[in-house]
C-alpha cells in the first residue's frame with residue numbers, strides 16, 4: 045500500500061482522524077457535533093460526485109436527505125417495520141425516485157437544472173410538512189432506535205463509530221468511483237460533453253447514474269440521522285439545508301473528495317464555534333459562498349494543494 | 358468495386374434559413390484517405406457533425422457499414438466504429454493527458470457502477486491495461502513526452518494530437534479529423550501527415566477536413582469539395598486541382614494556403 049497517493053494516504057489520514065478524535069471530544073455535546081460533521085460529510089461526498097466531478101448542479105439534495113430520514117421514521121414508527129428493513133426499503137425507494145425524476149430533469153443544463161432540482165426539493169419539503177398524519181407536520185416526529193439482532197443502537201459514542209465507519213466507506217467508494225471508467229466518464233462529461241459523447245459515453249445514462257448514487261448517499265445519511273437523533277423535524281428537508289450542503293461542497297473544493305469532507309467539517313463547526321452567529325447562520329453561509337467564489341474559486345483544499353505544489357517548485 | 362463504407366445521400370442541415378449542408382451525397386471506400394475541402398463557412402464542420410451524430414440532419418440519410426445510421430446519437434455511432442476530433446478542441450481540460458486517452462477507450466472498458474464503486478480486482482486489472490494502452494497510443498501519435506502531463510498544461514499542437522490519440526482509443530473503423538493541422542508548424546504538420554498515412558495503411562478509413570492544401574493533395578485518395586453547403590465536385594487530387602469550379606470557388610473567397 046502506497047501511502048503517498050491521495051487515495052490510500054488520504055484514507056489512512058481520515059481513518060486516523062476518526063480514530064483519535066474522541067481524545068478531543070470532551071463531552072457528549074462535542075460527540076454530537078462530530079456526528080453532525082460526519083453526517084454532513086457523507087452527503088457532501090456524494091453531492092460532490094454530482095456537482096464537482098460530473099458538473100451537474102443540484103439544489104434539492106436536502107429533499108433526498110429528508111426522504112431518507114422520514115422514510116425510515118414513518119416505516120418504523122407508524123408501521124412497525126424493523127429498522128433494517130425500513131432502511132433498505134427507503135433507500136431503494138429514494139433510488140427509484142431519483143431515477144424517475146432524474147430522467148427528465150437531467151436533460152436540463154445550468155440554471156434550468158438548478159431551478160428544477162430546487163423545485164424537487166421544495167415539493168418534497170412541502171409534502172413532508174403537509175402529510176402531518178404520517179410525519180407530524182412542522183412539529184416533527186420521534187423515531188425508534190435502530191435495532192440490530194435485538195440490540196438497540198443508542199448513545200453518542202456508539203453512533204460516533206457508526207457514522208465514522210460509514211463516512212470512511214463513503215469516501216472509499218467515492219475515490220474508487222472517480223478512478224474508474226465510470227468516474228472518468230463523469231469527469232469527461234464535465235470537461236466536454238460532446239467530446240465525451242463521441243468517445244462513446246452515453247451522457248444521459250452517466251448523469252442519471254451519478255444522480256441516483258448521490259441521492260442514495262443523502263438518503264442513507266438521512267436515515268442514520270433519524271435513528272440516531274430519535275427525532276426529526278422538517279428543518280433538515282428544506283431549501284436552506286440544500287444550500288448549506290452545496291456551500292460545503294463549493295467551499296471545500298469541487299472535484300475533491302477530501303475537500304468535500306473538509307468543507308462539511310468547517311461549515312458545520314463554524315456556527316457551533318461562533319455561537320453568537322447562530323442567529324445569522326444563513327448570512328454566514330451566504331457570505332462564505334460569495335467569498336469562496338471570489339477568492340478561492342477552486343475551493344479550499346484544491347487551492348491549498350495548488351499553493352503547496354507551487355512552493356515545492 | 359469494393360462496397361463503400363459510408364454512403365451519404367442528399368444530406369442536408371438548415372440553421373434557420375441558412376442551408377449549412379445542402380443535398381450532399383458521396384460514398385467513401387474503406388481504408389482510404391478522403392478529404393473534404395472548401396472555403397471558410399462551406400459547411401465542412403457541419404457535415405462532420407451530421408456524420409457523427411452531433412447534429413441531426415434536416416433531410417437525407419447516412420449508411421455506415423451497410424446499416425442506416427441516420428439520426429443515431431454520437432455515442433451510438435462511436436460504438437459502431439466512428440471516431441473524430443474537433444476543429445475547436447474538445448479536450449477534457451479537467452483531466453490528465455493520459456486520462457483523456459483512457460476516456461477514448463470507454464467503449465472497451467468495464468463501466469459498471471457497482472464494480473467501479475467497490476473496485477473489483479477485475480476492474481483494477483482493467484485499469485492497468487487501460488493505462489498501458491493509452492500510454493502506447495500517446496507514444497504512437499508522438500506525445501511520449503506528455504505522459505505525465507495535465508491536459509491544461511499542454512501546447513496547442515500537442516492537444517490536437519491528444520484528440521487523435523483519444524479517438525484512436527476507440528479503435529475506430531472511420532476516423533474523422535477536423536482541421537488537424539490548423540495552427541501547427543511545418544514539422545508538426547509533417548508528423549500529422551505521416552500519422553494519417555500510417556492509419557490508412559492499418560485499414561482505418563480517414564475523413565480529413567483541412568485547409569492546408571499541400572497536406573490534402575499529398576495524402577488524399579479521394580477529395581470532396583464543398584461550397585456554400587453544396588458539393589461542388591469530387592475526385593482524385595489531380596481531378597480536383599484542375600477543376601475550374603474549384604479554382605473559381607477558392608479564388609472567389611479565401612485563398613487556399615500553398616496550393
Ligand SMILES: Nc1ncnc2c1ncn2[C@@H]1O[C@H](COP(=O)(O)OP(=O)(O)OP(=O)(O)O)[C@@H](O)[C@H]1O
Pocket residue numbers: 372375376377395396397398399400401402403404444
Ligand atoms: N450551430 C450553428 N448555428 C447556426 N449556424 C451555424 C451553426 N454551425 C454552423 N453554422 C453556419 O453554417 C455554415 C457552415 O459552417 P461550418 O462551420 O460547417 O463551415 P466550415 O466549412 O467548417 O468552415 P471553416 O473552414 O471556417 O471551419 C456557416 O455559415 C456557419 O455560420
Ligand SMILES: [Mg+2]
Pocket residue numbers: 401402403444
Ligand atoms: Mg470548420
